[in-house]
Amino acid sequence: MKQSVLKKLIVIVGPTASGKSDLAVRLAQKFNGEVVSADSRQVYRGMDIGSGKITRLEQRGVKHHLLDVADPKRSFSVARYQKMAQIAINQIRQNGKIPIICGGTGFYIKSVAEMTSIPTVPPDPILRKKLEKNNSARLYKMLEIKDKDSAQRIGHYNTRRLIRALEIVLKTKKPVPKTASVPLPYPVLTIGLSVDREKLSRLIAKRLNKRLRRGMIAEVKKLRASGLSWKRLENFGLEYRYAALFLQKKITLSEMKSKIQIESQRYAKRQLTWFRKDHSVKWIKHPSEANKLAASYLRAK
RNA sequence: GGCCAGGUAGCCAAGCAGUAAGGCGACAGUCUGCAAAACUGUUACGCAUGGGUGCAACUCCCAUCCUGGCCU
Numbered sequence: 001m002k003q004s005v006l007k008k009l010i011v012i013v014g015p016t017a018s019g020k021s022d023l024a025v026r027l028a029q030k031f032n033g034e035v036v037s038a039d040s041r042q043v044y045r046g047m048d049i050g051s052g053k054i055t056r057l058e059q060r061g062v063k064h065h066l067l068d069v070a071d072p073k074r075s076f077s078v079a080r081y082q083k084m085a086q087i088a089i090n091q092i093r094q095n096g097k098i099p100i101i102c103g104g105t106g107f108y109i110k111s112v113a114e115m116t117s118i119p120t121v122p123p124d125p126i127l128r129k130k131l132e133k134n135n136s137a138r139l140y141k142m143l144e145i146k147d148k149d150s151a152q153r154i155g156h157y158n159t160r161r162l163i164r165a166l167e168i169v170l171k172t173k174k175p176v177p178k179t180a181s182v183p184l185p186y187p188v189l190t191i192g193l194s195v196d197r198e199k200l201s202r203l204i205a206k207r208l209n210k211r212l213r214r215g216m217i218a219e220v221k222k223l224r225a226s227g228l229s230w231k232r233l234e235n236f237g238l239e240y241r242y243a244a245l246f247l248q249k250k251i252t253l254s255e256m257k258s259k260i261q262i263e264s265q266r267y268a269k270r271q272l273t274w275f276r277k278d279h280s281v282k283w284i285k286h287p288s289e290a291n292k293l294a295a296s297y298l299r300a301k
Numbered sequence: 302g303g304c305c306a307g308g309u310a311g312c313c314a315a316g317c318a319g320u321a322a323g324g325c326g327a328c329a330g331u332c333u334g335c336a337a338a339a340c341u342g343u344u345a346c347g348c349a350u351g352g353g354u355g356c357a358a359c360u361c362c363c364a365u366c367c368u369g370g371c372c373u
Contacts, residue, residue, distance in 0.1 A: 016337080040336060051337085077334035107336050118334055153331085158340040161332080168333085180333050237337035262326080267337055273330060 007186045008298060009089070011113055012102040012290075013275045014193030015268035017203040021054045023193065023287045024102035027294055028062040034092045035059075036085055037066045038103025038112075041236060043081070044072040046223055049216045050239035052207070065092070072228055079118045082111040098298070106274035113188055116181040121171045123164075131163045142166060147175035189297040191290050192281040197265070204264045208239075208257065217243055238263055 010027065014020050024035045037043075041051040045068045053067060065088040070076040085101070089112070092099040101109060110116055131139065139162040144151040146169045154161045168176050195203070220243040223233060233244035239260055246256040275281055282293055 040338085075335060078336075079334040082334090105336065107332070111333090116333060121334080123334060150333095155331080155341065158331090160335070160339045164334075176333065178333095235335075235338070240337080263337080266326095269328090270330095270337090274332080274336095277330095277332095 006301070007093070007184075008098050009113065009184070009186070009188045010098060010100045010294060010297070011109060011188055011190040012100065012193070013106070013109065013190060013271075013281060014104070015195065015200060015271045016052075016104050016264060017200060017207055017268070018193040018195045019287060020102050020104065020193055021052075021058070023191075023290055024100050025054075025058070025060055025062050026287065027290060028098075028100055029060065030291065031098055031294055031298060032096075033098035033100045034063040034065065034095075036088050036092070036099055036101045037064060038081075038085070038101050038105050038108040040076070040081075040105040040108060041240075042067050042103075043070045043076055044068070045070065046072055046219070046226065047236070047240070049211050049214050049219045050243065052211075072223065072232075073226075075123075077123070078107055078111045078116075079122075081108045082116070082118065085112045104271055106271060110181065113190070114181040114183055117177065117179060119168045119172070119177060121168045124167060124171070127167055127170070128163055131166055132159070135159075136162065139163065139166065143169065146170075150176045187297075187300075188280070189293065190278065190281045191293055192275055192283040193287065194283045194285055197268075200268055201261070201265055204268070205261055208260055208264075211239065212257075217247070220244060221247060238267065 010031075010033065012020050012024050012027075027033060028035055037054075039051065039053075041047055042053045043066060044051075047053070054064065066081070066084055069084060070080075085108075089099045101112065103109060111118070134142070136157045136159045139159055140151055140156045143154070143162055143166050147165065150165045150169075151162075154165060165176055216239060220233060220240060223240075224230070224244070224247065230244050230248060234241045242251065242256045242259045242263070245251045246253060251259070284290055284293070
């Protein structure tokens with residue numbers, strides 16, 4: 001009981017290209033921490049340049065968890081992320097260090113910083129295949145009969161979510177559980193890096209050129225050669241989606257670049273929508289402001 | 302200078318007499334095992350400008366301006 005009060009957790013959020021990784025390393029160095037990545041693409045082995053995975057050199061000796069922990073051929077999910085992250089956090093604490101979660105995947109962060117309770121129904125590919133044969137109107141009706149609240153929450157057209165809800169309802173014979181998440185029993189410091197959109201789009205453009213120089217296209221080619229389908233690559237989105245389309249000659253190089261640029265900006269916007277909802281986030285304009293936030297948070301009982 | 306085509310939202314674009322499709326982008330948002338994914342909402346009291354004909358014009362007529370093409 002006493003111990004849980006003293007538990008600390010720092011979370012760093014922000015839109016893509018805002019400089020989160022670098023800030024995480026700096027805080028980790030200064031406050032004896034280790035980084036837990038929260039990025040749904042950087043978990044995959046072989047997806048380095050396109051996902052902006054931090055390099056060994058950039059890690060500057062700070063230990064990073066949850067990078068390269070999954071095979072891109074197989075599906076990964078929040079549920080697995082949640083488990084692995086919790087294990088990593090405990091490990092870090094046992095070593096007497098401060099865990100610093102850093103990443104752009106809001107859903108993943110929420111799963112550990114708010115202990116989202118994920119229904120224990122594992123995905124059933126066969127059931128999903130069957131359900132996919134129905135159009136969204138039909139799926140909606142099917143769900144509405146068994147769980148009206150969920151149907152209304154999800155809406156008429158989001159087939160992916162309708163299918164997951166149906167999966168839960170059909171397996172448990174009950175509606176999707178009501179309570180979604182509970183806050184952790186100790187305070188968490190969440191720092192948000194804010195960058196204005198003009199600057200962000202310049203950073204994204206610059207970063208894309210750098211990635212191309214570093215061999216982003218070759219990386220995607222290699223992933224394809226290792227057995228990933230085009231469809232799978234396209235589903236990863238952004239650099240992987242448009243590089244895959246380019247390699248298939250469905251779009252030109254310049255179309256690829258402008259698509260990645262625009263889609264990244266939209267992605268950043270969606271991330272901000274997600275993070276804005278969390279009113280506990282302490283937004284900062286410059287990374288240097290993080291030091292005193294962290295210092296006073298770590299000092300508090 | 303002459304002839305032809307065209308000027309509709311930030312961009313592309315349909316409508317061509319009955320009261321402004323669609324796409325892109327932008328903005329706002331949703332989120333309980335694919336989350337860089339999937340999904341939702343909003344975005345032209347006005348159709349280059351000025352006249353005219355009509356019950357009614359972005360739609361027809363005239364003039365002007367602008368853009369593109371062809372000719373001299």
